[in-house]
Amino acid sequence: MSSTIIVNTPVLSGAGALYRKHGLTAKTVVIFDENTRNLFRDQVIATLEAEGFRLLELTVPARETSKSLNAAYRLYATMIEAGVDRSWNLLAVGGGVVGDLGGFIAASYYRGIPVVQCPTTLLAMTDSAIGGKVAINHPLGKNLIGFFHMPELVLIDPSFLRTLPEREIFAGMAEVVKYGFIADRTFLDWLEEHFDRITALKEPFLTEAVRRSSSIKADVVEKDFRETTGLRATLNFGHTFAHGLEKLAEYRYLRHGEAVTLGMICALWLSNGLGYLSEKDLQGGLDLLARFRFPKGVIKRRFLAHSSEALLENMFSDKKKLDSKLRFVLLKKPGEAFLLEENVDDREVLKAIERARAFVATAAKH
Ligand SMILES: NC(=O)c1ccc[n+]([C@@H]2O[C@H](COP(=O)([O-])OP(=O)(O)OC[C@H]3O[C@@H](n4cnc5c(N)ncnc54)[C@H](O)[C@@H]3O)[C@@H](O)[C@H]2O)c1
Ligand SMILES: O=C(O)C(=O)C[C@@H](O)[C@H](O)[C@H](O)COP(=O)(O)O
Ligand SMILES: [Zn+2]
Numbered sequence: 488m489s490s491t492i493i494v495n496t497p498v499l500s501g502a503g504a505l506y507r508k509h510g511l512t513a514k515t516v517v518i519f520d521e522n523t524r525n526l527f528r529d530q531v532i533a534t535l536e537a538e539g540f541r542l543l544e545l546t547v548p549a550r551e552t553s554k555s556l557n558a559a560y561r562l563y564a565t566m567i568e569a570g571v572d573r574s575w576n577l578l579a580v581g582g583g584v585v586g587d588l589g590g591f592i593a594a595s596y597y598r599g600i601p602v603v604q605c606p607t608t609l610l611a612m613t614d615s616a617i618g619g620k621v622a623i624n625h626p627l628g629k630n631l632i633g634f635f636h637m638p639e640l641v642l643i644d645p646s647f648l649r650t651l652p653e654r655e656i657f658a659g660m661a662e663v664v665k666y667g668f669i670a671d672r673t674f675l676d677w678l679e680e681h682f683d684r685i686t687a688l689k690e691p692f693l694t695e696a697v698r699r700s701s702s703i704k705a706d707v708v709e710k711d712f713r714e715t716t717g718l719r720a721t722l723n724f725g726h727t728f729a730h731g732l733e734k735l736a737e738y739r740y741l742r743h744g745e746a747v748t749l750g751m752i753c754a755l756w757l758s759n760g761l762g763y764l765s766e767k768d769l770q771g772g773l774d775l776l777a778r779f780r781f782p783k784g785v786i787k788r789r790f791l792a793h794s795s796e797a798l799l800e801n802m803f804s805d806k807k808k809l810d811s812k813l814r815f816v817l818l819k820k821p822g823e824a825f826l827l828e829e830n831v832d833d834r835e836v837l838k839a840i841e842r843a844r845a846f847v848a849t850a851a852k853h
Pocket of ligand 3: 614
């Protein structure tokens with residue numbers, strides 16, 4: 488299962504022809520968040536209208552808590568009242584929140600209409616817009632209610648990133664670095680070399696990072712769309728910890744990518760503690776993650792605010808668990824991840840979290 492990913496579609500120009508080529512009608516529900524609406528609405532709508540689209544515009548608050556059934560419920564009503572039927576499709580213009588919520592609505596509305604993703608954050612361009620995982624959060628856990636609903640098209644224009652705040656760039660960089668850790672040592676080395684150029688949005692490094700990340704993700708998803716073989720689960724490296732942290736933060740204060748940075752620090756320590764990852768490779772991974780900014784100490788404070796036991800308890804909402812036992816994605820070496828099928832003793836997990844806490848307390852100086 489795959490979708491067409493096009494990098495460099497300046498603000499959706501040529502969308503009409505692309506839609507026709509992919510059998511999509513020019514009747515489109517466009518969903519923004521407040522920020523992407525303020526920044527890009529006029530350009531996007533003008534382009535689509537000039538190409539003959541009939542549009543219904545929707546907007547949600549720019550926050551993680553918009554990934555909720557309440558938000559979806561309100562938007563369904565607007566769509567029903569406007570007469571949106573199965574001949575329509577949905578276009579999500581925004582970060583992972585708009586993409587996940589928009590995809591969730593598209594997957595469920597009238598039992599499913601097509602979705603096109605137009606990602607505007609680094610995280611969305613490299614990860615969330617690709618692969619068809621769409622979901623809302625539940626107070627009992629992150630992304631617990633959702634579908635696999637592959638986008639027909641992913642239209643990426645890296646120039647959207649010019650307005651993205653620095654904090655969001657680093658949040659996106661977490662998932663970019665994740666691909667290096669799990670799948671491609673050469674990419675990891677390249678990221679280490681060009682880290683400052685990419686986070687400063689310098690070309691051609693930025694577009695290259697987007698291209699390589701989106702292509703690694705698309706490749707994994709094509710081989711294991713429904714996450715049944717253990718391969719797609721490697722995209723979840725660090726996420727068992729990250730989702731526990733996001734839940735503890737009640738989906739506020741901590742960006743998903745920031746939680747993933749912390750989660751990968753924990754996962755590196757766990758990989759080492761269980762004897763899979765050498766000291767040298769552990770240190771190399773930690774050195775790279777220490778280059779992430781810890782804005783105004785927020786990440787550090789959020790991470791250190793909760794006990795290791797509280798984090799472990801909140802990790803049990805993870806969807807990879809089997810028979811009430813957590814399963815972890817670990818590294819053997821940089822570029823090689825695997826899903827460990829055996830049960831890991833809670834004491835090992837707590838030890839890894841403690842080590843990660845000590846590392847963050849000293850490495851995160853900001
Ligand atoms: N479906 C998946 O495979 C997948 C993968 C990774 C993450 N996710 C989900 O994605 C979400 C996080 O996505 P995110 O990091 O993109 O956050 P986000 O969608 O909240 O966007 C971050 C912030 O940037 C703003 N923004 C977006 N584009 C902008 C631009 N070009 N310029 C200025 N501001 C802009 C948004 O309004 C928001 O305030 C989480 O819910 C996470 O669970 C899903
Ligand atoms: O696409 C995937 O598969 C991923 O795991 C990508 C992750 O970066 C992403 O955060 C995803 O939403 C997590 O999936 P979940 O199944 O753990 O909710
Ligand atoms: Zn993620």
